[in-house]
Structure formats: C-alpha cells, structure tokens
Amino acid sequence: MLPLPSRQVPALAPTAVLWNDGPQGSWSRHGEPGFAPAARALGHHLVGPAGYTEPATGLSGRIEAFAAAGADIVTSAATARDLALFRALAAEHGSTPRLITCSRWLVYPPSVTGDGDRPAQANTATLVYWTPAHPCRLSLDGMTTAELAGAYEQATGRRWLQPLGLAYALFEVAVHALRTAADPADPAAVAEVVGRTRLETIAGPLDWTAGPVPNVATVRLAGGQWQPGTRHDHELAVVTNRHVEGLPVTADLLPLR
Template sequence: MGESRAVRERVLTVGVAVARSGRLASLGDPLQFALDRLAPKLAGRGPRGYSVRVVSRDTRSSARGAREAVEELVRQENAVIVVTLAGTEVLPAVADACEAAGVPCLSSAFPWQVYYYGRGADDDRPFDWTYHFCWGLDDIADVFADLWERVDGSGPHQPVGCLWNDGPQGRWSRHPERGFAPVARARGHRLVEPEPYREPATTLDAHINAFRDAGVDIVTSAATGRDLALFRAQTAEKGRRPRLITCSRWLAYPPSVTRSGELPPQAGVGTLAYWTRVHPYRSSIDGMTAAELAETYEQTTGRQALQPLGLAYALLEVASHALTTADDPTDRRSIAAALGRTRVHTMAGLLDWTRGPVPNIATVPLAGGQWQPGTRHDYELVIVTPGRVGGLPATGDLVTT
C-alpha cells in the first residue's frame, strides 16, 4: 500500500464545515473569522515536521449541504479532522457524515444531550469518531433558575411558563430524565407546560391563555427570534407582559433596534452567557484574551462580537492540540484517540474530555446574562450571575418589567 498524501507531502489538513450561505451564515461568521486568523498560525504548529493547512467548505445551511461539505473535505482535501459550528439540522448531519466516513469530527454550539443521545449514542455505546464540547440542558436549567430567583417576589414555587415547540429544542427540554424540565423542578419551580406549538408559530394564544390562567410572570423558551417576537406582540395585545423571559436559542446574537424604532425580540431577555469579553479565558495558540479577541473582531469587521466567537476559536485550538498529541498525526484513528484524552485551556475555558459527563463530550460552564441597552452597542449582554464560571465578574443587575 502506498504512502498517504499527508505522509508524502508532510501536510496535515484540518477541514472546516462552515455556513457561508443560507440562514446560518451569521453563525458561520465567527468561525470564518477564527479560521482566517488562526490558519497562518496553525501552519507553523504542525507536529514532527508536518505543516498544517486549514480548508473550508460551505454547508449551505442545510443537512444535504453539510454532508456534501464533509465528503469534499475528506475525499478531495484529505482532511484528517473536521470541525464545525452549526445549527439544529446541520451539526448532526456533519457529525453523522464524519462518523460514516471514519474521520474525526469536533463540534460545538449544541446542548450535549441532544448531540449525544439525540444521535443514537448511549452511556455504554459512544461514538467512534465524533467529539463535542458544549453545555447541557441541565446547565441551562440551573442558570435560568438562578435568574428566575432574582425576580422580586418570586419564590421556589413561582410558576414558570414554558414556551416550547414540537421540534428537537422543545422535545429535549421536556425529556423526563435528560432534559431541562427535571432540573428546573428539582430547584423547586412549578412548570406550566401547554401543548408544544408547531414551528414556525402562527399564533400562541393557547400558551398566553394558559400562562394567564396559571398566574405566570416568568416565561422560559427555546424559541426562534421570530416566534419570540410573535409571543411578545400577542401577549402585549392581551394587556399582559411577563416580568422576565429566559430563552436559550438564537440569543447568542446581539439584538439591535429596528429602523422603525421597535424593540428587538431579545431586548431584556435573560439567556446563557458562555463567552463574553469579560470571561477570564485565553487562547492556547496565540495567548489572546477574550477581551482582546472581542476587540479585534469588532475593529476588523465593524460588527459586534458574538458569543460563538469563543467556541469557534476553541475548535481550532483543540484540533491543533489533537494533531500535536496524537501518536501518529497522519492516522485518523490516532487523532480520534487524542481527542478523547484532551484536556486543554482554550478561548472557551478548560475543555476536558477525560471527565465526561459521557464519552466524547466536554462541557462548557454557563453564566446567566441579560440583553440590556449598552454604551458601546444598542444592546449588550450583561453578566447577572456568574454561574459556574470561576473568576467571572457580574457586570450588572437583573432588570425586570
């Protein structure tokens, strides 16, 4: 058998499956920025005489495009590892395609229970090739409960209305063992759960009426920005307004005031804070801090820094670490084994695959944040509760209506 191209050319290829077109293109922006910034630095960090090149393919924001991107990266570019930052349909498609092709895959920005159990693994039968780092649904519940309990007058039995859809977000939130709901209940909160709505929603009257009847002043959700806007508009039409809304989906993106002057749907919403400029994180590749990365992104792009930027940077950091620590960096099985024993400080914090919670998974700690009017931008993510992020300062107080 002849030598592989990697051995022959002394080049190791990192493949990046990234949305550059379609509805997830904005999620692709931070990954593309990290790629552009780190690719030249990775070239000189190859193990044992190898250089590293980074090659990307557009997933086109679809499952089919994701599978085709992986196929091109593996067959045409000879990628020895693939990384991705994607959405509900695209990320599993990338990971499943890598699993089928026998190439290591590293991904993020997807609750780990949905990634792991939702793709068919279990505690005794993990994946062979695909690895992931993210927070869990249980972490979201704990962070949101921290926020709920800061609402004046709320107690442990304060009813919380659940605005959940009939898709993966809502289904896994309701899961009786591995979802959001059992952790929230264990914190003493009473959940009001109407039948899930079909996404995209055309009306949310049933939820609004159920919340009114139960005396709900706090609402939690995993809705899209569009459906969240619909809920807020219809609630206002009925003369009601929750004192606090928490939402875990699409809230990574900074809201901005519309041309008509209307408030964006995310305004005042409590959400996850997994990476901001005040997080005490530093890159293992170039030593850049979170504050420096956020500033560089804004000066370079003219746009507000996004939370996924920290995850995107970490994807390439972990890929580099796996290549340099693999027993044989040209062998995909060896690289997968290196991912499984990785423990490294990154721009997304300490990522440790040796601790679990299940094989192939490393967790990202969460803090509680809220989108509030800012000084540098229309809205900024204020850290209200530090959660499990050690050394993270609170930068503001919770604001309720």
C-alpha cells in the same frame, strides 16, 4: 443535563414554558436528561401546553393558559421571530411576563422587533458562554479574549459574537490533538487523543475526561441579559457569574415590566 437525585424540594411559583414541537422542545421535555425533569426536581411547577409548530402563527392560547396559572416567568427556546410574536400578543392581553429566559438564538445581538421600536430580545435573560471579559487566553499564542474580540471587530467592522470564542477553541483542540497523537494522519489516533484531552482554551477549560458522557466536554456558563448598552442599543450583560470565576458581573437582572 443529568437527572438530579430524588429529594424533597420546596414548591416555587409556576413557570411557563414556551417550547416548540421540534428538536428544541423535545429535548427540553425529555423524561431523563431534559430541562423539564431537572426543573421539577428543583421545585418548579411547569405550565406548558403542547408544543407549537414553527414559525408560530398564534400563541394566544398559551398566553391565556400562563395567565390562568399565575405564571409570570417564561422559559423558552423560541426563535427571535416567535419570541417577538409572543411578547406582542402578551402585551395585547395585558399579561406581560415579569421575566423571560431564552436559550436559543439569543447569543446573537437583538435584531427582530416585537413592538415596532424594541427588539424581541430586550431584557430577555439568556446564557453566556463567552465574552471579551472572560479571563481566558488562546493556548496557541496567549491572545486574550479582549484582544480576540477587538481584532475581530477591527477586521470585520462588526461587533463581537459569542460563537467567536468557541470557534477559536476548536482550532486549539485540533492543534493539540494533531501535535499529541501518535500518528496525526490516523483518524483513530487523533480521536483517541481528543477523548482524553484537558486543555485551557480561549473559551475556558475543556475536559473530555469529565463527561457528562464520553467524548463530550462542557463549557462553563454564566447568566446574562440583553440590556440597553453604551456602544450599542442592546448589549449582553453578565448578571451572574457563579460558575465562571473571574468573570465580572456587569449589571443586575432587570424585569420586563
């Protein structure tokens, strides 16, 4: 994430941060490209003690600090296990957050139970980078996202997963690069092609010429939340699609309480 230009922004309600002392937390705190400076530039006041070591063994001090600051929205990069612990301890303290967002692990279906009958991810908001409803096709044969997800479920007996779209997009980019390179047996020639590739894939448009840094292409993101579903106990609902044209919004954002 690039730093935002300096400007006057309105003060918003305090936001609690649940970040570890490992790579995820360090990236989030980084002074330039991290989440923290970008959030502060938008007017968010972040409340977060020093990072915790995974797996977490106690988060009560953080819960007390969040409550004292009046921060009832929590943004995190916790594992599902640690998120379950946090939610259980917060409930014991009588300080259940109004909303939790998590950018890590939650691309997968909920599996870790926090209070005995509800996954830790239940009603937790997270990013959405691929679903069977995305308006994209496989550049190799025109297969739609819905067809890909259906074929995966039929072949494996398991539900579709978000990484499925990105995995297939990698093959699309590889085929494009090998077909386009002056010498497909020359690694430098293939790398040169990838560095200037602009391709419509099953995961959406990938453009290595647009940055944000050389040799990196970004994926369009939507906002989602794990909510009670019809086919499964919890399903990933799309709650905002501002950056993904044509992706249906399937639900409203629900509070934890």
